Every structure is written in C-alpha cells, then in structure tokens.
Amino acid sequence: MNEHDSEKVAGVLLARGYRQVETPESASLILYNTCSIREKAAQKLFSRLGVYRDLLGGEQKIGVLGCVAQQEGEAIFARAPWVSLVCGSASYRNLPQLLAQLEAGEERVSGLGIDTDETFETEVTRRDNPWRAYITIIEGCDKACAYCVVPFTRGPERSRDSARILAELRKLAELGYSEVQFLGQTVNSYADPSPRKMRFSELLLEAAQVPGIRRVRFTTSHPRDFTPDIVAAIDAHPGICNHVHLPVQSGSTRVLRAMQRTYSRDEYLEKIAMIRGARRRTAITTDIIVGFPGESEAEFDETLSLLDVVKYDGVFSFKYSPRPNTPATAMPDAIPEEEKSRRLSLLQEKQRRIQIESLRGLAGNIFEVHVDGKSKKENHWHGHSSCNRVVNFASTQDDILGRYVAVRVNGCTPNSLLGEHTSN
Numbered sequence: 001m002n003e004h005d006s007e008k009v010a011g012v013l014l015a016r017g018y019r020q021v022e023t024p025e026s027a028s029l030i031l032y033n034t035c036s037i038r039e040k041a042a043q044k045l046f047s048r049l050g051v052y053r054d055l056l057g058g059e060q061k062i063g064v065l066g067c068v069a070q071q072e073g074e075a076i077f078a079r080a081p082w083v084s085l086v087c088g089s090a091s092y093r094n095l096p097q098l099l100a101q102l103e104a105g106e107e108r109v110s111g112l113g114i115d116t117d118e119t120f121e122t123e124v125t126r127r128d129n130p131w132r133a134y135i136t137i138i139e140g141c142d143k144a145c146a147y148c149v150v151p152f153t154r155g156p157e158r159s160r161d162s163a164r165i166l167a168e169l170r171k172l173a174e175l176g177y178s179e180v181q182f183l184g185q186t187v188n189s190y191a192d193p194s195p196r197k198m199r200f201s202e203l204l205l206e207a208a209q210v211p212g213i214r215r216v217r218f219t220t221s222h223p224r225d226f227t228p229d230i231v232a233a234i235d236a237h238p239g240i241c242n243h244v245h246l247p248v249q250s251g252s253t254r255v256l257r258a259m260q261r262t263y264s265r266d267e268y269l270e271k272i273a274m275i276r277g278a279r280r281r282t283a284i285t286t287d288i289i290v291g292f293p294g295e296s297e298a299e300f301d302e303t304l305s306l307l308d309v310v311k312y313d314g315v316f317s318f319k320y321s322p323r324p325n326t327p328a329t330a331m332p333d334a335i336p337e338e339e340k341s342r343r344l345s346l347l348q349e350k351q352r353r354i355q356i357e358s359l360r361g362l363a364g365n366i367f368e369v370h371v372d373g374k375s376k377k378e379n380h381w382h383g384h385s386s387c388n389r390v391v392n393f394a395s396t397q398d399d400i401l402g403r404y405v406a407v408r409v410n411g412c413t414p415n416s417l418l419g420e421h422t423s424n
C-alpha cells in the first residue's frame with residue numbers, strides 16, 4: 001500500500017511538471033515515504049534525515065510522508081529543521097496545495113489531519129511494474145485492533161466511487177496492464193459511496209470483465225467482512241485470482257479478544273471452511289503475531305494447532321512489538337524478547353514443514369504462470385500463478401516475458417514451485 005502511495009505521490013509531482021531523477025544528489029525535492037509497521041521507525045527516519053542533511057548540504061527541499069510523518073507530526077521540524085514538508089497519508093489529497101505553498105517560498109508546510117471523508121484521487125499515477133497495477137479502493141480503517149497504528153495514521157475508512165475505480169482500471173487495461181491488485185487495509189470492507197452501491201464482490205466481477213484484464217487480485221481481507229458472495233465471485237470468474245490473504249493473528253480466542261480482532265477462533269475457522277468449500281482450490285495465506293502481551297504457552301500452542309488445521313499456503317509471522325498510541329502498549333504481562341523469538345522460530349519451522357508438504361503435493365499439476373522475470377540460469381524464468389505461488393521454470397522459448405504460459409510442476413523449494421513450460 002505504501003509503495004502504491006509513493007506511485008501516486010510521484011503522479012502528483014509529474015502532473016505539476018516535476019521530473020524524476022536517479023539520485024538524491026541531483027534532486028531539488030526529496031520526499032521520503034515512511035512506514036511504521038517496523039519497529040523503531042521514528043529512529044530510522046531521523047537517522048536517514050541526518051544522512052540526507054550531510055549528503056546534500058542544504059540545497060534541496062526535503063519532505064516526510066506516511067505513517068511516521070503522521071505520528072511524529074510537526075515535532076519532525078523541531079528535530080530536523082532542514083525538513084520543509086510533513087504530510088500523513090490521510091492528507092495526501094492536499095499535497096498539490098502543500099507543494100504550491102512550498103514553491104511560493106513558504107519554509108514549512110504540513111498536512112496532518114486524519115478526520116476526513118475524502119480519498120486521494122490522482123489523475124496521473126506513475127507505476128513501477130509494467131504488468132501489475134495497484135488500485136487503492138478503500139483508505140483508512142474503522143477497526144480498532146489493539147496493536148495497530150493504522151486507525152491513528154491513515155484515518156477512518158473511506159471507499160472510492162466504483163465508477164472512478166472502474167474507469168481507472170479501463171485506462172490501465174488500455175495502457176497494457178493485464179493484472180490489477182485492489183488495495184485496502186480492509187479491502188473487503190469496501191462500501192461504494194456512489195448511488196450504485198456496488199458490493200465488493202460485484203466490483204471484483206465487473207473488474208474481471210474489463211477487456212485486457214486477465215487477473216484481479218485483492219488484499220488485505222478482514223475475516224469479519226469476508227462473506228460468501230466473495231467466494232461465489234471467485235468461483236464464478238477465472239479472472240478473479242484464487243488467493244485470499246486472511247490475517248488471523250492468533251489461534252487463541254482469548255488473545256483475539258485482547259487484540260480486539262472481532263472474531264473468535266471458531267468464527268475464523270468457519271470462514272476458512274467457506275473458502276475451502278469453493279469449487280476452485282483457493283490458496284490461503286495469513287499474518288500471525290506471536291508474543292502478544294499475556295499470551296500464555298497454551299495460547300501459543302493454539303496458534304500452532306491452527307497451522308495444522310488450516311494448512312496455510314503461506315504465513316507472514318512477526319514478534320509482537322509495541323507501537324506508539326496503541327492500547328496494547330499499556331497491557332501488562334509483556335513476553336520477554338527471547339521467548340518471543342523462541343515462539344517465532346517454532347511457528348516458522350512448523351509452517352515450513354506444512355508448506356513443503358503441500359507444495360510437493362502439487363507435482364504434476366499445470367498452472368497458468370504470468371512470466372515476470374528471467375532467471376540468471378539460461379532458459380529459466382520465473383512468474384506467479386493465479387493463486388500467487390512463485391513458479392520457477394525452464395522454457396526453450398525466449399520471448400515469453402510478460403506472457404501467460406502453462407507450466408507443469410515437477411518439484412519445489414520451501415517457498416516456490418519448480419516446473420517446465422508446456423504447451424498442454
């Protein structure tokens with residue numbers, strides 16, 4: 001999402017007549033986009049700003065964007081007086097105006113409001129991937145997970161008008177993009193503000209019918225809002241990718257309550273059963289936090305057992321670490337760092353075994369692979385399946401970059417499939 005924000009910000013600059021340069025030294029304006037999902041994000045920001053100051057000698061204007069800009073606010077000007085612009089992601093729609101103020105000679109400008117019902121609409125968006133385009137369909141988040149900064153940094157949920165989303169998609173298809181990824185912190189909580197009131201599943205179906213669009217992805221889904229019509233849409237149209245990223249965070253209902261995730265273990269498993277009940281075999285991936293304050297050994301074991309039950313196709317796992325302004329920072333019974341690390345490695349090792357077993361079971365299957373790169377090894381390529389698996393394969397053809405080809409699987413590594421290009 002942050003990467004796509006950067007693409008959109010670059011689009012705003014291009015529309016104002018700016019031109020992109022290759023190095024910080026040759027820039028007259030540097031915008032540094034930040035993310036606070038990692039620990040010590042503020043510390044890293046100030047050390048990077050120090051590097052810019054030393055490297056650039058004060059000639060350039062420097063701006064800070066994103067979640068850390070939102071969190072630190074105008075305190076950034078006090079700690080790094082060589083910064084001219086601070087803007088949180090909920091205020092990006094004000095960027096053209098902030099840039100105009102800077103160009104008019106103002107020393108310091110900021111956009112830090114989060115109480116908004118507007119979305120960030122851009123005319124021009126510079127895109128880094130030649131085939132896969134990202135489209136934000138919903139910004140902000142109205143959930144209140146106890147560990148998460150997003151509601152404080154990105155503001156309340158605001159969905160974009162479905163007609164504007166589809167118009168943007170048609171334009172992208174005309175430009176040659178064949179794959180789109182709809183983005184949102186809780187993408188499936190999409191609520192069309194236009195009179196058409198399209199459901200999320202209807203938007204997926206309509207997007208999949210846009211001429212030239214071969215694949216429609218979406219991320220990240222919130223389990224509470226994952227409804228049967230989304231599964232029905234995946235079943236109804238092969239252009240909607242058979243991959244669902246459904247973060248669970250913990251396998252223990254008690255921990256889920258403490259996290260304020262709004263579902264229990266059983267309710268989550270009902271959603272999994274619904275997806276598994278689809279006609280198309282759909283890959284499921286998830287996010288897990290280990291060592292949330294107060295997580296007992298038995299509760300952690302429930303997360304391990306969830307892995308056995310669901311058999312995820314991929315897991316992004318993290319040690320809990322506190323974030324400023326979040327309720328979880330005040331919770332008692334912090335888990336010691338070494339214990340968090342122990343739990344994380346146990347979980348990752350378990351998942352590694354589950355994943356290898358399921359990837360091995362795919363030998364002999366044929367996948368449609370979108371070829372997105374050439375490997376160093378001669379006659380070898382890599383790409384993604386509709387279910388978002390990485391596939392490395394051999395092909396004697398040399399003009400397949402960007403194409404969709406059939407690959408027969410003949411092996412695997414812990415994280416990818418191996419195969420060969422086939423005409424069947």
Ligand code: SF4
Nearest residue numbers: 141143145148150185
């Ligand atoms: S749903 Fe996601 S973005 Fe929203 S508060 Fe929870 S973790 Fe954060």
